[in-house]
Amino acid sequence: MTDFLQVSTATETREQAVELARSVVVGRLAAGAQVVGPLVSVFWHEGEFGTGEEWQLLMKTRADRYAELEAHLLAHHPWKNPEVSAVPIVAGSDAYLRWVATTAGPLVGE
Structure with missing residues (x-):
């Protein structure tokens, strides 16, 4: 298993995505988050195409x-x-991965 992941989800509005991003970063569950969109999603949901x-x-x-x-x-x-999925980060710059390693976790003393 890799040490680092990129986790994704999607929301209906920008505001919902920004609030989720804020909550996971403030809570140190993720080192950082990006909100991308809007984008078009094509899917099956509860037996219906949408x-x-x-x-x-x-x-x-x-x-x-x-x-x-x-x-x-x-x-x-x-x-x-909701979709919540993760893919491994198989490579990255040493400085970036050190930042993820130290930022996505409790502060020393917490």
Whole structure:
């Protein structure tokens, strides 16, 4: 298993995505997050085909923080069954990965 992950979800509005991003970064569940959009999503939902405009949220974290990050997203996401998925970060600059390693976790003394 890799040490670092990029975790993604999507929301209906920019404001929802920004609020989720703020909450995971302030809570140190992710080192950083980007909100991308709007984008068009094409999907099946509850047996029906659909399309819609969404805002994607991309978060960088340590693999050992994933369970807490996922739980937070599921608890605070406005949708009942949102996408929460992760892909490994297989390479990155040493300085960037050190930043993720030290930022996505409790501060010393917490």
